[in-house]
Every structure is written in C-alpha cells, then in structure tokens.
Amino acid sequence: MAMVITVAIAVATELAIVGAGPAGMAAAEVAAGHGVEVTLVDEQAVPGGQFLRQPPPQFGVSDWLGDPVYREGRRLLERVSADRRLEWIMRSSVAGIFSNGDDDGDEPFTLVLNPVGEGDSGEGGAPRQLSARRVLIASGCFDLPVAFPGWTLPGVMAAGGIQAFVKSQQLVPGKRFLFAGSHPLQLVVADQIVQAGGSVAGVLFAQSSSRALALLKHPSVLLGNADKLSQTAGILWRLRRAGVPVRFRQTVLSANGTDSLESVTTVPVGPDGAIDSDAAEEIECDRLGVCFAFSTSSELARQAGVDCRWDASRGGWIAKHDDNMASSVPGVFVAGETTGVAGSDIAALEGQVAAIGCAAELGKIDARQAVELARLPRRQLSRRARFARLLSELAWPGASLFDQLMSDSATLCKCEGLTVGMLRTQLGRHPDIRTASAAKLLSRAGMGLCQGRYCHFALTRLMARQLGVPEERVGGFTSRFPAKPVSIGRLIGDDS
Amino acid sequence: MGRLISDKIRRGRAVSLSVNGSTVTAYEGETLAAVLLAEEVVVFNRTASGEPRAPYCNMGTCFECQVKVAEPGSAAFRWMRACVTPAADGMTIRTGERLSAPERDHHGNGNNGGNSGGD
Incomplete structure (x- = not known):
C-alpha cells in the first residue's frame, strides 16, 4: 500500500521557524521587522524554549524568573508574544522537512507537523503541512x-x-x-x-x-x-x-x-x-x-540534509553554517544550540543574523543593507562565541570520565533494554560493524521511541573507543522522517 | 515525591481526575507529570522486562514518562507522555503499566539479557 500523507490543514508562510526559544524568537522579531511573513512552530504550549520555560497560561506566578539573568530574554518573550505580525503553531512537532525539488516554486519546502498530546499513539488529527519559502531550524538542545x-x-x-x-x-x-x-x-x-x-x-x-x-x-x-x-x-x-x-x-x-x-x-x-x-x-x-553537558537536537537538521560535524563538548552533531547562518542546504538556515551549545544570548544573536540573511534572500532588503544590519550582531557574536567556547571546554569533564562511568551493567539504550556490556559483546563478535547506523541494525540501539536521542552519544563514544577511530568516523544514526514518532495510522489518515 | 510551591502562585481552576482508581484534584495548566509526582506516584510505566521508569527529561524528548490515559468520557486508554499532556477534568490515568515487548529476535539478541541488568 502506498503511504499517502494526509493533509488535514495546509498553510503557507515565507519563513518557517522551528523552535520558539531565544534563537527562534529573536529571528522572528527581526524577520517580521523587515516585512517577512513568519510562522513559528514549537512543541510546547507557550513560547520561550527551555531557557524561558513559562508557567502554563492558567497559572499566575507573580515573580516568575525574577533573576536579572533572565531579564533580556523575558523582554524578548514579552515583545514577540504581543507581536501581531507573527503566526504561531504551538504543541506541534516537526516530523520532517522536505524540499519540493523545484527551487523556482513559490514554496520550495514542506514541513510535516505532528500535533503533540492529542494521543501520542495516534489519536486526534492528521499531521498538518506547512509550506515555506525559507526554513530556520532553531531546535535547541537537551540535557546530555x-x-x-x-x-x-x-x-x-x-x-x-x-x-x-x-x-x-x-x-x-x-x-x-x-x-x-x-x-x-x-x-x-x-x-x-x-x-x-x-x-x-x-x-x-x-x-x-x-x-x-x-x-x-x-x-x-x-x-x-x-x-x-x-x-x-x-x-x-x-x-x-x-x-x-x-x-x-x-x-x-x-x-x-x-x-x-x-x-x-x-x-x-x-x-x-x-x-x-x-x-x-x-x-x-x-x-x-x-x-x-547538553546534546544538540540535530535530528531534524540532519533529516533535512544539513551537513553536521562532531564536537562532543559543544553538543555532539552540530550544524555547519556560513556567516549568514545559512546551512549546506540552500534555503535552510540554522541558529542557536543547533550550531553548538553556547547559551541563550548567543542563540538570540544567531537568530538575528539568520533573519537578516533570510530577509535578503527573500528580497525584502538588498545585499548592502543586509551587511550593514548584520554588522552589530556579528561583532557581538564573535566576541561572545570565543569566550563561550572556552567556557564550554572548562565545563566539559572529558570523554574519559563518561567511558569510566559506562560500566557493563549500565543501560545503554533505555528503549530497547540494551546494556553497555551487551553492545560490547555484540561489537566484539562483529568486527565488521564500524558505524552507528550498522550497530543500530545489529543491536536495535536507537530503534525505540526516543529515536536514539538517549543512546547515540554513549554508543558513538563506545564504538570510537573500541574501534580506535574518531567519533566522526562512527557517524550518527541516519536521521529519517519522522524526526519524532508518528503512528502509521495517523500518517495514512486511518485513526482506527 | 513532589511538593507544589504555593508562595506567590495562583494555579488554574481545580479539576478532578482519576489516578489508578482514586479521585485526585489537580489544577488546569498542570501537566500529568506534575500531578502524578505531587500524588507520590513513583513508577510511571514498566519496560517489557519490568524495569520501573519515570520522567527523565521533562521536555517531551525521552518518552520515559508515558502513562495510560483515557480522555474524559472515553474508555480507550492510550500511551501519552505525562510531561507534555495537560491535566483535564474527567481524565482517567493508569500508571505502572507495562510497555509492549520490543521485537528482539531478529539478530539472535534475545538471550543476551542474562549477564546484565542488575542495578
């Protein structure tokens, strides 16, 4: 049977921003300011990301995040929350980003969205579809x-x-x-x-x-x-x-x-x-x-075909980009922790630069304006990024610590019930298995609901050490659609 | 194992839901994870081999906090991530249920469990 993705609701936008944390919010504000039509998509019910994780709208919290560390971020959150130019699709995962293959088309990208919480096992509406001329992936990170x-x-x-x-x-x-x-x-x-x-x-x-x-x-x-x-x-x-x-x-x-x-x-x-x-x-x-430490949420970027490189202390697979935060896929931009974990103010600056790049590509501003507009955030970025990199090295305990903690009885893949010892034994028996994706087929590590997010670092590290090769050679699990679980029933429009 | 903060906080409207057969008061806006921890629920689900599991990431990524939920007025239980599911009046929740077994026999891996698994 051919799989047809059901389109319950299809909407179109100029710039789709995946992730409404500091990077996504800063990008939205700048892009909208240059007349770009923006739609933000996020899994949470309210924007802010993890750094500014808001109480539910039904709560009243009188001094929420009163610490001055959060002041700038809270102001940004207040501004974008009140910004009538922005469109929001909340409580939705992005299951995949697809290029329509025709760059001359009005909307070269299709994002397949999966509503959260209407029944993780397939109840509720079909995935939505969002068409976009440009995409910014600002999908953040999670605790390593x-x-x-x-x-x-x-x-x-x-x-x-x-x-x-x-x-x-x-x-x-x-x-x-x-x-x-x-x-x-x-x-x-x-x-x-x-x-x-x-x-x-x-x-x-x-x-x-x-x-x-x-x-x-x-x-x-x-x-x-x-x-x-x-x-x-x-x-x-x-x-x-x-x-x-x-x-x-x-x-x-x-x-x-x-x-x-x-x-x-x-x-x-x-x-x-x-x-x-x-x-x-x-x-x-x-x-x-x-x-x-933190691990970048790189699955969606990798599913979209964005080139990544391995940097353990900065989050594992981090998206490569140019000075405009454009990724290796034309039309797809990246910002925030996706490009290396560095904190919320760097994320916001990257979001601004990416928005300027998008506005220029969409013809809202000319190239000279773009350079002029990006000058200040770029300067702030280069100053802070160097410092942040030094600090993330200081915060990194060294991979050898993790190697020592990973004793044989430790669970490696929590979804499939695989221990470190079981994987070591299997790899020992199959010396031809030399990549993470091959190890996944051998051991089922990474095949569960978290889709490898909670074992890929340990598995990559274990294999690199056992094989005596750099992590880059072990590679990531191949990241495919859907980047978050969607039931087959829902995809084909059969909710029974 | 959880305690609600009450200083300078106004929660949403009180709602009533059923947790493992007992009636529980929760507040609109709370996630099921918060409701269950406040109710001293320890084991959210068990793996196929019986290992206990509970929230780890609390941001919808790890899938460790799944519980069986029947929507108000429905008797159909479905696995839901407790950390991203808001409490709703009339919901029925079952915790500690066992996840179905992964198919682990394709590569002869099924019998490797004996030499491990001890915490």
Whole structure:
C-alpha cells in the first residue's frame, strides 16, 4: 500500500521557524521587522524554549524568573508574544522537512507537523503541512544523557528537567536532591530548589575546584547574559547559608534503589581524571539531577540534509553554517544550540543574523543593507562565541570520565533494554560493524521511541573507543522522517 | 515525591481526575507529570522486562514518562507522555503499566539479557 500523507490543514508562510526559544524568537522579531511573513512552530504550549520555560497560561506566578539573568530574554518573550505580525503553531512537532525539488516554486519546502498530546499513539488529527519559502531550524538542545548503572531508575533526572518542574509547573519534584555533573547549571537549579524550600544534599563537580571556579566566575555566559559575576556569588552564598555542600573532583558512580532512587554512590575523581571506586561513598536522596553537558537536537537538521560535524563538548552533531547562518542546504538556515551549545544570548544573536540573511534572500532588503544590519550582531557574536567556547571546554569533564562511568551493567539504550556490556559483546563478535547506523541494525540501539536521542552519544563514544577511530568516523544514526514518532495510522489518515 | 510551591502562585481552576482508581484534584495548566509526582506516584510505566521508569527529561524528548490515559468520557486508554499532556477534568490515568515487548529476535539478541541488568 502506498503511504499517502494526509493533509488535514495546509498553510503557507515565507519563513518557517522551528523552535520558539531565544534563537527562534529573536529571528522572528527581526524577520517580521523587515516585512517577512513568519510562522513559528514549537512543541510546547507557550513560547520561550527551555531557557524561558513559562508557567502554563492558567497559572499566575507573580515573580516568575525574577533573576536579572533572565531579564533580556523575558523582554524578548514579552515583545514577540504581543507581536501581531507573527503566526504561531504551538504543541506541534516537526516530523520532517522536505524540499519540493523545484527551487523556482513559490514554496520550495514542506514541513510535516505532528500535533503533540492529542494521543501520542495516534489519536486526534492528521499531521498538518506547512509550506515555506525559507526554513530556520532553531531546535535547541537537551540535557546530555550519561550512562551509568541506575541512570534510568525513577528519581534520576536531567537537571534541566528538574528545573522545568520548578520554573514552569511550580513543583519541587523531590524531598532530598543531589546534583552531579560538571556544568554550572547545576548550581542554578540547586539554588532554585533551595529557594523553593527543597533540601539539597550536595552539588558535585567532576572538575578540580580551580577549573570549576574559573568557570563559576562566568556561568551566566553559558546560561544567559554576560558578566553577571554577582549572580554566581549570590548563588554560592545562598547555598552556603542553606548548608549545601559544593564539592569538587567528585562524581556519580551509580544510582541505587529497587523501584525508585534511594541513594547515590559517589566517587572521587583523581587529578589524572581516573575515578577511585575504592573510595566510594553513599549519599541518601530521592532525586538525582544529572548535569554534565547538553546534546544538540540535530535530528531534524540532519533529516533535512544539513551537513553536521562532531564536537562532543559543544553538543555532539552540530550544524555547519556560513556567516549568514545559512546551512549546506540552500534555503535552510540554522541558529542557536543547533550550531553548538553556547547559551541563550548567543542563540538570540544567531537568530538575528539568520533573519537578516533570510530577509535578503527573500528580497525584502538588498545585499548592502543586509551587511550593514548584520554588522552589530556579528561583532557581538564573535566576541561572545570565543569566550563561550572556552567556557564550554572548562565545563566539559572529558570523554574519559563518561567511558569510566559506562560500566557493563549500565543501560545503554533505555528503549530497547540494551546494556553497555551487551553492545560490547555484540561489537566484539562483529568486527565488521564500524558505524552507528550498522550497530543500530545489529543491536536495535536507537530503534525505540526516543529515536536514539538517549543512546547515540554513549554508543558513538563506545564504538570510537573500541574501534580506535574518531567519533566522526562512527557517524550518527541516519536521521529519517519522522524526526519524532508518528503512528502509521495517523500518517495514512486511518485513526482506527 | 513532589511538593507544589504555593508562595506567590495562583494555579488554574481545580479539576478532578482519576489516578489508578482514586479521585485526585489537580489544577488546569498542570501537566500529568506534575500531578502524578505531587500524588507520590513513583513508577510511571514498566519496560517489557519490568524495569520501573519515570520522567527523565521533562521536555517531551525521552518518552520515559508515558502513562495510560483515557480522555474524559472515553474508555480507550492510550500511551501519552505525562510531561507534555495537560491535566483535564474527567481524565482517567493508569500508571505502572507495562510497555509492549520490543521485537528482539531478529539478530539472535534475545538471550543476551542474562549477564546484565542488575542495578
């Protein structure tokens, strides 16, 4: 039977922006300002992305994200939310971006949208279709999943996920929290938990104190606006007052419990980066926040054919682009964490530059105007990007730490129930398997509902090490339509 | 294992839903993940091999928080991601249900589970 994608509602726009976080919102504002017709698509019910994860519209929160770090972002969010020129398609995933193959056509791209939450298993309307002359992919990032024994146990969460419960749902999701990682975000989340009345057993950094402190002087560059040293000082002071220990050269070895988290085994990390299992300690807690790094959401960009390269400390597969943020696919632009995780203010600047590039390609401004308009954001970008890159290197614990945590009993692919040991055995038996995509066929790693988002980093790293090749050679899982799960029934318009 | 913040917060209208047969009060705008954590639900679902699972990413990416949901007035239960599904009056939710088994026999991988899996 031929698969026909049902078109329930088809709409057309000049610029489709995928992702309504800082990059997408900044791009929308600039593009609309030059007369570009803009449609933003996002999975969440309200814009803001993860950095500005809003409470639901039914809530009234009087001092939501009152910290000055969020000021610029909140202003941007307020402006675009009130901007009548913008079209929004919320609670929709983009399952695929297709080129119509005829660049002379009015709308050379088709985006297949999948409404979220009307029944993940296929209930509800058919996917919508959005036609666009230009596409900007600003799909953001998610907390890097790190494989260690017990990481899938209820109670273990991405620190960003814990933060979203506090920021958006106004819920403290646990009684006693522990944070382990290498990224300064974990201090911010620990502080938010303490301020909301939660108890934090500790914040563990894998790095040395000197390396972490170099980072702590400037965590806001990674998280938001630059030069907010006072912010960090305030956080550290509040944590100290609350009796929360911040420890260095310590990390998580395993999460323990039967049906939920009861304790975390921690170990020292030596000056050479080696963990010392003989000096393990146990800390009781019911919630562990894991906070090492972030992984770019690159699936959609790769599905669209955008050239990417591997940079582990900046998010894994990151989209290549030119000075205008144009990707390798003509007409497709990229901005924000998709191009390397660097924080919200860099994301917003990239969004502005991409919008100027789109406006020029769409003939709204001429080439000379475009150069003139992009001059300031480009200058700000080059200054901040260099700094952000240095900081993301400081925040990166080194891949060898992950190699050590990835012991044989650790779950590798949580969807398919595959452990690190099982994959190692299979790869040992099949020395001809040398790419991530081949390993997927062999082991089913990456075939589950998360579509490889939670195992690709560990698998890529494990294979690179076992084969003695760079990660780039292992390659990514081939990213195909749909970039997020859609039921076959829904695609062919049969909801029964 | 969760506690709602009440200082300087006004939640949405109170709604009533059923969680594993008990009536639970929630507030419009809350996600099912928040409702269930506030109700001390620990295991959201179990994998085919019985491992317990619960929210990890809380942003719709990981699919660890799936629960069985019947819409108001419906008896048809469907798997939904609790973190992106808003609570609605009259919803029925079942937690701890088992996900169906992946087909793991194509490459002879089915018997490899014995030497692992211990947390």
